[in-house]
Amino acid sequence: TTGDVKWSFGCPKPVFSSPTILPNKHICCGCVDGCVYVLTSHSGELVTQLETNSSIFSSCAIAEITAPPNHMIDDQNKTFAIFCGSHDCHIYCWEYKSKIRQSEQRESEYYCKWKTELGGE
Secondary structure, eight states, rough: OOOOOOOOOOOOOOOSSSSEETTTEEEEEEEESSEEEEEEETTTTTTEEEEEESOOOOOOSSEEEEEOOOOOOOOGOOOEEEEEEETTTTEEEEEEEEETTTTTTTTEEEEEEEEEEEOOE
């Protein structure tokens, strides 16, 4: 390795959280603009941005969701959740699911599973 920068991604506002590596090899990082940016690890290309209603200062936590018994899964078929707190006094949970359609084409998505208010002001 040369120590050269492989890629970079410019967020519109400052980033105080540390990047988190996801089970599907994507990377996510929260930003003060209120979004969690999900990027490919090999090129830094934007996969999606997950929105909250206020600034994010903390890093995301990840939890893999266990597959049913005798269910074969690979790194790309894992289902997992991304948890992140926001300055809007909510904790958000986004879930990632990947499916292979009948046409053998993979369909993946991140979606907001829930958010809960912490009762702050």
